[in-house]
Amino acid sequence: MVRGALRAAACLLALAVGQPVPVATARVDGVDGVVAQRRAAPVHAITVGGQGVALSPAFTPGTSRYAIGTTEATQGAVTVRATTSDRRGRVRVNGRVATGPVRVTGLAPGDEISVLVDDAGGAAAYSLVYLPAGFPRLAAVVDRPGAGDGEVLPDAR
Secondary structure (H helix, E strand, O other), X not given: OHHHHXXXXXXXXXXXXXXXXOEEEEEEOOEEEEEEOOOOOOOEEEEEEXXXXXXXXXXXXXXXXXXXXXXXXXXXXXXXXXXXXXXXXXXXXXXXXXXXXXXXXXXXXXXXXXXXXXXXXXXXXXXXXXXXXXXXXXXXXXXXXOOOOOOOOOOOO
């Protein structure tokens, strides 16, 4: 009887907020109950396209600042595609809601493209810096335990 009442309450809650609520039943100390299932955090992705462009380093959600390598053929224009796996999430490129690829033009070396993602995982901000044509790709080898990708300065400890 308790199990049925708990399932009914879960259904009413789902109807009240207008969305399905994933639930699982569990038995703890001889009592049936409803346990909300955890959902995986939304996945973000950012890619850039255009004549001779490359994002550096490769996108990872834990990195907030990126460089856009360019060539003379780029001519101040790139296409940014930013997504979240959360279908209710919202992505903005330079302040405008982005539902697909966004063409950004008129860029000069040093300009930044802002990518904001607001979804079930919270808010995340990413910055893409437009580099001058032919700017050398910077790489550094950090040979110490625990060094992560993109680390270029030694640990000051």
